[in-house]
Amino acid sequence: MLTIRQNLMETIKGGNPDRFVNQYEFMELIMEAPMDLPLAPGPGTVVKNKWGITFSWPEGQIGSFPVHDDEHKVLKDVTNWKESVKAPSVFYTEEEWAPAIEHANSVDRNDKFVTAFCAPGIFEMTHHLMGIEDALMSLYEEPESMQELIDYVVEYELAYAKEVIDHIHPDALFHHDDWGSQISTFVSPAMFEEFLLPAYKKVYGFWKENGVELIVHHSDSYAATLVPFMIEMGVDIWQGAMTTNNVPELIKKYGGKISFMGDIDSGKVDHPNWSPEEIEKYVEIACKECGKLYFIPNLSQGLNIASFPGVYEETSAAIDRISKKMF
Amino acid sequence: MKNDIIRAMEELNEELLFHTIREALQQGKTVYDIQNNLNLGLELVGKKYETGEYYIADLIVAGELIKQTLKIEGMSFHTLNDRKYLGKVAVGTVFEDIHDVGKDIFISMLNSAGFETIDLGVDVSAEKFVQVIKEEKPDIIGISGVLSMMGANIKRIIDCIDESNLRSQVKIIVGGASVNNKLFEYVGADSFTMDASEGVNICKSWMGIQ
Numbered sequence: 245m246l247t248i249r250q251n252l253m254e255t256i257k258g259g260n261p262d263r264f265v266n267q268y269e270f271m272e273l274i275m276e277a278p279m280d281l282p283l284a285p286g287p288g289t290v291v292k293n294k295w296g297i298t299f300s301w302p303e304g305q306i307g308s309f310p311v312h313d314d315e316h317k318v319l320k321d322v323t324n325w326k327e328s329v330k331a332p333s334v335f336y337t338e339e340e341w342a343p344a345i346e347h348a349n350s351v352d353r354n355d356k357f358v359t360a361f362c363a364p365g366i367f368e369m370t371h372h373l374m375g376i377e378d379a380l381m382s383l384y385e386e387p388e389s390m391q392e393l394i395d396y397v398v399e400y401e402l403a404y405a406k407e408v409i410d411h412i413h414p415d416a417l418f419h420h421d422d423w424g425s426q427i428s429t430f431v432s433p434a435m436f437e438e439f440l441l442p443a444y445k446k447v448y449g450f451w452k453e454n455g456v457e458l459i460v461h462h463s464d465s466y467a468a469t470l471v472p473f474m475i476e477m478g479v480d481i482w483q484g485a486m487t488t489n490n491v492p493e494l495i496k497k498y499g500g501k502i503s504f505m506g507d508i509d510s511g512k513v514d515h516p517n518w519s520p521e522e523i524e525k526y527v528e529i530a531c532k533e534c535g536k537l538y539f540i541p542n543l544s545q546g547l548n549i550a551s552f553p554g555v556y557e558e559t560s561a562a563i564d565r566i567s568k569k570m571f
Numbered sequence: 572m573k574n575d576i577i578r579a580m581e582e583l584n585e586e587l588l589f590h591t592i593r594e595a596l597q598q599g600k601t602v603y604d605i606q607n608n609l610n611l612g613l614e615l616v617g618k619k620y621e622t623g624e625y626y627i628a629d630l631i632v633a634g635e636l637i638k639q640t641l642k643i644e645g646m647s648f649h650t651l652n653d654r655k656y657l658g659k660v661a662v663g664t665v666f667e668d669i670h671d672v673g674k675d676i677f678i679s680m681l682n683s684a685g686f687e688t689i690d691l692g693v694d695v696s697a698e699k700f701v702q703v704i705k706e707e708k709p710d711i712i713g714i715s716g717v718l719s720m721m722g723a724n725i726k727r728i729i730d731c732i733d734e735s736n737l738r739s740q741v742k743i744i745v746g747g748a749s750v751n752n753k754l755f756e757y758v759g760a761d762s763f764t765m766d767a768s769e770g771v772n773i774c775k776s777w778m779g780i781q
Contacts, residue, residue: 300694313692377675380628381635424627425673426765428620431628469623511751511765516722 247355256480256503258537263567265540266560268548271359271460272351274412276343278336279404281363294332297372312375319374322382322389329373329393331400334407341411348412357416357458360408360451362401363546365421366443367430369397376430383435391439398443402450409454416458417451418483420546424465426488433469441473448478460505464544468494475501482506484544492533499538507534510545514555520562523555527562531570541566576605580612581619583632589643596645605646606685609637613683620768627676630768634679656687658778661703662713663691665724673747674715677767681713684771697731704737711774714760716747726758733759742777746770 246254246262252270254261280294290300290311298316301308314320319328348358364372370393371379382390408414423440424430431439448459461474464484471494474482485491485506494504507530513523530541541563543550550556576595579588595605616633619625640646660681664674674693681688689707691699700712712732716725725745732738743760746767755763761777764770 375675377631377635377679380631383628384632425676425767428623428627428766430626432626435626435628515751515753517753517757 249353249355249357252357252540255537255540258500261536261571263571264531264536264563266563266567267540267542267556269560270357271416271418271548272347272356273359273361273418273548274344274347274414275361276347277360277408277412278340278344279361280332295329295369295373310372317373317375317378319378319393322374322378322386322393325389325393325396329396331396334400334404336407344412348414353415358412358414359416359418359460360405360412360414360456361418362404363420363462365419366394366397366401366447367421367423367440370394380430383431383439387439394439394443398446401447405447405450405454409451409456414451414456416460417448417456418460418462419448420462422465422484423463423467423470426486427466429465429467429470433473436470436473441477444473444477452478462546464506464510464546471498471502481540483540483542484546486544487530491530491539492535495534495538503538503540504534505540505542506544507539508541508543508559510543510550513559514543514545514550514552516552518552518555518558520558523558524562524565527559528566531563531566536570576608577612577615580609580633580636581615583616583629583636585636585639588636588640592640592643592646596643602646605640609640610685613637613685616683617768617771627767630680630683631676634683637683657685657775657780658710659687659689659707660711660713660774661689661691661700661707661709662715663695663700664693665714665716665728666694666696667724673767674713677713677715677746677770680767680771681774684775686771686774695728697728700728701731701735701737704732704735704741709741711777712741712743713770713774714743714745716745716750722754722757725754725760729759742774744770744773 248270251261251263252265255265287301290298292298296318298311299308300311319325351358370390429436451459458480459478460481460483461479462483464486466486466488468489471482475498479502481503483505485504486509487507491504491507508526513526527541543556543559548556575591576588579591592605613633616625616629620630662674662678678688678690689703689709691703703709704712714725714728729743732741745755745758745760745763746765750763750765762773764773
């Protein structure tokens with residue numbers, strides 16, 4: 245039996261996996277790493293993060309989100325971004341790094357990938373700062389300022405990447421940046437190529453030049469038209485590939501250059517009345533249609549969790565069962 | 572002239588659009604006629620989005636262009652006292668959810684399509700939805716909910732509207748990443764969508780516009 249790591253490599257290299265890679269099993273996420281996560285500390289709290297972005301976490305909510313009313317928007321005029329946007333320091337004390345280092349050191353790297361986590365992504369950072377409408381409009385109306393702002397975020401990401409690499413020597417990177425809704429991308433492929441492709445080539449190139457073998461990019465959206473750019477920027481696995489992308493077709497077209505992780509839409513199975521039977525049905529459809537290579541069955545959610553207790557675990561169990569049938 | 576306004580809107584050509592609108596006004600065209608042309612152009616923008624030629628950013632740009640046309644001399648608001656909105660829609664993100672991206676895109680597109688909108692913001696209580704129905708008398712209520720755990724909260728809002736004997740006064744559309752057939756049936760809305768463009772078309776159909 246292959247190790248989890250070997251099985252992953254066989255799957256994405258077009259070899260001979262002996263089972264489906266089961267969701268996030270290959271990534272040992274080092275979430276203890278000090279980072280400027282887009283999070284308030286807990287339910288019922290409102291905080292301003294180090295970028296000055298206000299995040300609110302209402303009671304009963306599973307996470308926190310940026311607030312973009314006039315009072316709280318960090319960047320009101322992108323042409324003045326240099327006055328409004330100040331990136332925080334990427335330097336943390338050794339004491340702050342200690343839990344992450346301890347976690348990374350405890351991982352059997354023959355079995356799993358020590359995985360760094362980065363969120364928000366570059367585009368997400370622009371709309372965290374100014375709101376989605378302003379961010380999209382600015383790409384059209386103030387492209388030079390937006391380019392400068394994106395370059396500034398890239399410099400921050402590169403500086404942070406260096407710190408992570410120096411401290412935990414990750415084998416993989418799990419990087420978030422949502423690039424669309426369920427049926428469309430936020431921007432055209434041409435605009436993506438102009439603004440985000442160069443940015444990500446720099447960022448993902450840096451991680452890879454410094455020992456990271458695997459880049460996993462999260463975008464739980466439609467992004468089929470961006471796959472050629474994902475390949476060019478160095479993404480090995482696109483996590484969050486929703487069914488609206490026609491994943492089986494993408495595998496036929498791009499398998500061998502990139503792998504796809506998802507095809508089980510969280511919205512379809514992760515709801516108050518979820519059932520093992522429903523999960524089994526969607527897992528089976530995904531695995532049979534996508535096949536054994538270049539595909540990792542997974543809920544589209546951007547972490548190894550689900551909104552409703554039991555859904556993630558039941559999905560994993562269903563993948564194990566289908567593995568026994570198909571391998 | 573009509574074709575130029577429609578074409579400029581369809582192509583999202585700001586310079587051409589403003590130029591042709593100014594020319595149309597100089598030639599005595601009414602604001603109402605120009606607005607109709609803009610709406611025809613917007614429909615073509617929507618079609619291009621549906622066929623994958625345009626993207627979410629283009630829809631936002633189209634909405635912004637419409638806002639800008641109202642600032643052209645002669646198109647300003649006081650000349651539009653007789654402006655006929657397609658209908659009034661109040662939109663908010665369900666309480667305990669503060670995602671605003673989908674809601675903002677939906678409102679922007681409703682405005683572009685010619686609806687009057689009320690942005691209730693995020694984390695909106697059932698009581699606030701009831702209050703806005705009583706005070707503003709919208710034709711349609713839009714409830715956005717990104718998280719799948721928000722189903723019970725959306726149902727609570729709709730139940731509250733029902734208990735206040737206001738349910739027959741409004742159509743209710745729910746939208747967002749969490750929305751699916753099962754949730755839609757569970758909460759008791761009139762329709763649902765995962766796509767803002769489709770949502771606008773549903774609202775238009777409710778107002779008798781194809």
